[in-house]
Amino acid sequence: MSLLVKGGTVVGPTGTRVADVLVEGEKIVAVLDPSFTPTITANEVIDASGKYVIPGGIDAHTHMEMPFGGTSASDTFDTGTRAAAYGGTTTIIDFAIQRTGEVVQDGLAAWRAKTEGECHIDYAFHMILGGVDTDALKAMDQLVADEGITSFKLFMAYPGVFYSDDGQILRAMQTARANGAMIMMHAENGIAIDVLVQQALERGETDPIYHGITRPAALEAEATNRAIALAEVAQDCPLYIVHLSASQALAKVAEARDAGRNVFAETCPQYLYLTLEDQLGAPGFEGAKWVCSTPLRSKHESHARDLWKGLRSNDLAIVSTDHCPFCMKDQKEMGIGDFSKIPNGIGGVEHRVDLIFQGVVDGHLSLERWVETIATTPARMFGLYPQKGIVQPGSDADLVIYDPNGTTRIGVETHHMNMDYSAYEGVEIQGRVGTVISRGEVIVADGNYHGRKGRGKFLKRGLSSYLM
Numbered sequence: 531m532s533l534l535v536k537g538g539t540v541v542g543p544t545g546t547r548v549a550d551v552l553v554e555g556e557k558i559v560a561v562l563d564p565s566f567t568p569t570i571t572a573n574e575v576i577d578a579s580g581k582y583v584i585p586g587g588i589d590a591h592t593h594m595e596m597p598f599g600g601t602s603a604s605d606t607f608d609t610g611t612r613a614a615a616y617g618g619t620t621t622i623i624d625f626a627i628q629r630t631g632e633v634v635q636d637g638l639a640a641w642r643a644k645t646e647g648e649c650h651i652d653y654a655f656h657m658i659l660g661g662v663d664t665d666a667l668k669a670m671d672q673l674v675a676d677e678g679i680t681s682f683k684l685f686m687a688y689p690g691v692f693y694s695d696d697g698q699i700l701r702a703m704q705t706a707r708a709n710g711a712m713i714m715m716h717a718e719n720g721i722a723i724d725v726l727v728q729q730a731l732e733r734g735e736t737d738p739i740y741h742g743i744t745r746p747a748a749l750e751a752e753a754t755n756r757a758i759a760l761a762e763v764a765q766d767c768p769l770y771i772v773h774l775s776a777s778q779a780l781a782k783v784a785e786a787r788d789a790g791r792n793v794f795a796e797t798c799p800q801y802l803y804l805t806l807e808d809q810l811g812a813p814g815f816e817g818a819k820w821v822c823s824t825p826l827r828s829k830h831e832s833h834a835r836d837l838w839k840g841l842r843s844n845d846l847a848i849v850s851t852d853h854c855p856f857c858m859k860d861q862k863e864m865g866i867g868d869f870s871k872i873p874n875g876i877g878g879v880e881h882r883v884d885l886i887f888q889g890v891v892d893g894h895l896s897l898e899r900w901v902e903t904i905a906t907t908p909a910r911m912f913g914l915y916p917q918k919g920i921v922q923p924g925s926d927a928d929l930v931i932y933d934p935n936g937t938t939r940i941g942v943e944t945h946h947m948n949m950d951y952s953a954y955e956g957v958e959i960q961g962r963v964g965t966v967i968s969r970g971e972v973i974v975a976d977g978n979y980h981g982r983k984g985r986g987k988f989l990k991r992g993l994s995s996y997l998m
């Protein structure tokens with residue numbers, strides 16, 4: 531079975547050019563100057579003239595079906611990966627979880643069971659370590675060597691749930707330094723945050739906005755700085771700061787990168803577009819829709835502007851979603867009268883490619899940087915390159931044909947995520963996902979779905995391409 535994507539503008543990290551992309555089976559076999567292709571025959575031809583042809587999006591941070599605070603994220607691997615496909619994402623990296631007191635491999639087995647036969651697109655796992663001890667350190671080696679899981683997430687937040695103390699973090703970093711894995715860090719000072727939360731509740735400050743106010747930027751910056759220092763002590767263990775939201779934390783990352791350190795960071799669309807005042811501070815309980823950690827930041831400070839700048843300068847390497855949806859009904863509502871009981875998370879796996887394209891339209895990013903931050907760099911960062919993240923011969927035929935002349939209106943009535951609201955209700959994007967191809971198979975065409983659950987494959991990952 532062959533497929534020719536004809537006449538589109540292929541966008542990659544190093545530039546754009548009009549080219550025909552020939553696919554045989556699941557792979558790209560040629561990227562050709564259009565003047566050569568009249569001689570090529572294919573079973574199916576898709577006209578992409580006037581459109582961008584980009585590598586399928588890779589969302590390196592999702593939490594499908596994740597248990598949190600007595601409930602679970604509302605997207606299953608079935609509904610969540612289908613929604614991702616609609617939005618031009620053809621690979622996700624989800625977080626398998628080792629709970630405190632649990633064997634790491636048992637946590638991984640649980641995630642394998644959840645995903646088996648469920649995913650519409652390809653998927654891989656990071657591993658959350660909720661209990662770093664000698665067995666967990668040994669398990670890190672085993673996961674890197676045998677399971678294709680080469681990144682481990684630790685939490686400086688959520689004491690009593692996922693929290694690791696500095697000693698545990700250091701030991702995990704030393705292990706990662708030795709086996710080549712990446713340490714991913716939720717960098718917020720959870721011990722101090724818990725004090726602020728308790729004090730706020732005692733004052734009767736129970737509305738959703740206090741979720742943001744009790745997680746100040748200074749405590750994100752402090753934890754980011756501490757993580758960077760611990761990684762330095764662990765002989766420059768590779769460190770990746772997840773969901774960075776504050777200018778002050780970005781400054782710490784930039785300083786480390788300027789010093790040549792193995793420090794990387796991602797941000798998420800919610801921190802580029804949404805704010806503490808306008809969303810989290812919405813009247814009544816409405817703000818619960820936007821309770822996530824790290825929290826949305828103040829529009830009166832320079833965070834969003836600095837994050838866009840960080841994406842341009844590569845101090846922020848990747849845009850992921852931290853997709854962790856909860857419905858308002860029965861889920862977010864658990865926190866009426868006590869913001870600390872609102873499940874933390876925003877759903878957005880369907881909208882990342884569009885929202886960052888809007889950044890191109892608005893003059894924040896180049897086309898090349900759009901593709902880098904949503905596809906190429908996630909592939910390189912997490913050991914999927916060049917199988918994923920690039921339009922070139924030999925790579926998987928994961929392609930999105932993106933129409934810069936189309937429009938996308940985001941809303942709960944039209945999205946495909948299993949959420950009863952949209953975090954971006956009414957936002958209009960000057961661009962539109964047209965055709966989505968996953969390993970040579972058209973799974974979305976003009977808003978119609980042709981994929982099926984179970985077709986997505988588990989990807990064993992190698993080590994990061996960026997490490998020395």
Ligand SMILES: [Zn+2]
Pocket residue numbers: 591593852854
């Ligand atoms: Zn997360």
